[in-house]
Amino acid sequence: MTDQAPIVIVGTGLSGYSLVREFRKLDKDTPIVMVTADDGVSYSKPMLSTGFTKDKDAEGLTQAGTDAMAEQLGVDVRTYTTVTGIDVNNHELVLGDQRLVYSKLVLAWGADVIRLGLAGDGLDRVHSINDLMDYRAFRKALEGGKRVVIMGAGLIGCEFANDLRNGGYEVDVIAPDSAVMPSLLPEAAARAVQHELTELGARFHLGTVVDRVDQGTSGVRVTLANGEILEADLVVSAVGLRPRTELAKASGIAVGKGIVVNRALETSAADVYALGDCAEVDGQVLLYVLPLMASARALAKTLTGERTNVRYGTMPIMVKTPCCPTAVCPPPPGTDGSWQVEQDGSDVKALFTSPAGDVLGFAVTGRFAVEKQALAKVVPPIHHD
Ligand SMILES: Cc1cc2nc3c(=O)[nH]c(=O)nc-3n(C[C@H](O)[C@H](O)[C@H](O)COP(=O)(O)OP(=O)(O)OC[C@H]3O[C@@H](n4cnc5c(N)ncnc54)[C@H](O)[C@@H]3O)c2cc1C
Incomplete structure (x- = not known):
């Protein structure tokens, strides 16, 4: 019976909408319901810290309204609808006193501010x-x-x-x-x-x-x-974010720092997946856009029946401080090595090298920031296969 139910995605942030975009490239027909606690408007969250620089207010940062997104992606978007629980045994999402049956459920509900x-x-x-x-x-x-x-x-x-x-x-x-x-x-x-x-x-x-x-x-x-x-x-x-895990935990889904998923983005519950800021993918919580885009591409395939592992490449982070352009690719936590720093005033090129001399991370500021792409090619990817 749940086979005829829609795929349900919770969250209309970059993770939710990116996943549907990727999925619709492969499957135009399977019904999808998106549930979101907010207004469902499409926007690029990283742009929120550039509003004055780019002379854009909240309206200016809006990319598309909810109805336009629903039409464009062929989905039903339920706005201002807060998920209050997941009944994993019956394949039902709990929305207050209502229930929504899912064939597959994707949690893309982000992180909460501390x-x-x-x-x-x-x-x-x-x-x-x-x-x-x-x-x-x-x-x-x-x-x-x-x-x-x-x-x-x-x-x-x-x-x-x-x-x-x-x-x-x-x-x-x-x-x-x-x-x-x-x-x-x-x-x-x-x-x-x-x-x-x-x-x-x-x-x-x-x-x-x-x-x-x-x-x-x-x-x-x-x-x-x-x-x-x-x-x-x-x-x-702006003191930090914490992946939203409480509802998953309360429904018996395994959580750690985030909702625990393997590289196929599968949680511990059958037919329930997670990606983006709420997910702990193979032990890593990465609250950035590149990991969620890679996850969206992999999960779209899995949802069409081709089980696919996400592969994180090298993932440099651009810090949007135009007064001091900065890019960083941190070494994996706990990696053995040290920073080698070349500096000329506020122009810094720092390379994290292993005892064997391999570059495993970098941070570049000022005039060295332009080297980010070349350096990203040298640093090994997070996932090798
Ligand atoms: C100011 C700022 C600047 C940033 N800059 C960068 C950058 O330069 N580069 C970069 O890579 N990353 C950046 N990030 C991080 C990046 O924006 C996030 O990693 C990404 O947007 C997370 O998307 P998401 O869809 O996983 O979560 P979110 O965008 O948080 O979406 C969560 C969705 O889930 C819904 N939801 C939550 N709880 C419930 C519930 N109980 N029921 C129903 N719906 C629910 C919400 O309403 C929302 O629709 C920045 C973040 C911020 C805040």
């Missing part, structure tokens, strides 16, 4: 930006404002710092680490990005955290653990 338990009465001015609806709310809240405090100096915090400076805003960045993007960049490259962002006018407060956010005379008063007080119009929280 929210810090801050004190204060100004928390309604703290914005996390993880989708287009968040971005719309953020831009509206920023109207008439000039000063933004960013919590977090990871990739997203640094990108927003650059973008907001390009938009003419005052920017203070607060983070507990001693360098920006500590989990991504070797120190020399991190210093270069921080230096250029500082030259652009961003102010960094590293080695401390935000303690509380209170209402101010206009906007908010942000108190740091080091005693500093900053006045701002609003706060952007």
Whole structure:
């Protein structure tokens, strides 16, 4: 009976829509239902941290409306519909008091922002930006404002710092680490990005955290653990993301850091698959576009009956800080080796080499950033077969 049921995909982010695009290249007819908690509008999430630089608001960043996507892809999209459970034994998705039978189920429901338990009465001015609806709310809240405090100096915090400076805003960045993007960049490259962002006018407060956010005379008063007080119009929280695993776990599907899948993107439950920010693929959680695109191509084939393993190639990450163009291809965690750094001011070329001299990762900034493609050809792929 479930064979006649549609393929159901939860999520209309880049993972969900990329998967359907790939699937429709192979199969025009099988019914597909997409379920999403949001408005289903198609957009490119990486562009959210380029709005001011590219002079685009939330409307400008919209690529296609939900109806257009549904028509173009031949799918039924159920918007503002939140999945509340999965009945894996009966092949049913639970949507509050309704149920939706699936033949195959794909979880593409992304990652949640980490929210810090801050004190204060100004928390309604703290914005996390993880989708287009968040971005719309953020831009509206920023109207008439000039000063933004960013919590977090990871990739997203640094990108927003650059973008907001390009938009003419005052920017203070607060983070507990001693360098920006500590989990991504070797120190020399991190210093270069921080230096250029500082030259652009961003102010960094590293080695401390935000303690509380209170209402101010206009906007908010942000108190740091080091005693500093900053006045701002609003706060952007960019302190990290966590794959959404709770509903999967509650339905008995194996989870680790993400929803555990093998290279065929199969979860521990029959006919249930996962890809994108929510998935832990063969032990790796990679919250980037290239891995989800590779996954979408492989899973599309599997869903048409040709079981296919995803193959991750070399996956460089471009950091969208135009004041200091940066690309990085981190070595696999725990790899034996060391960084070799060539530096001329903010132009850094750092190569991670094994004891045998093989290049296993790189980070390039400034004028060396143009070498990213050539270097990506030297670094071995994540998956060899
Ligand atoms: C500001 C920013 C900049 C970035 N820049 C880059 C970059 O330059 N390069 C790069 O490679 N990556 C970048 N990333 C990461 C990249 O954008 C993500 O890896 C990717 O967009 C994740 O897509 P996804 O479809 O897996 O998840 P999402 O886009 O989060 O989609 C999740 C979907 O699931 C739905 N959903 C969630 N829970 C439920 C539920 N219970 N019921 C129903 N629906 C649900 C949501 O409504 C949504 O439709 C950036 C991310 C951000 C935030």
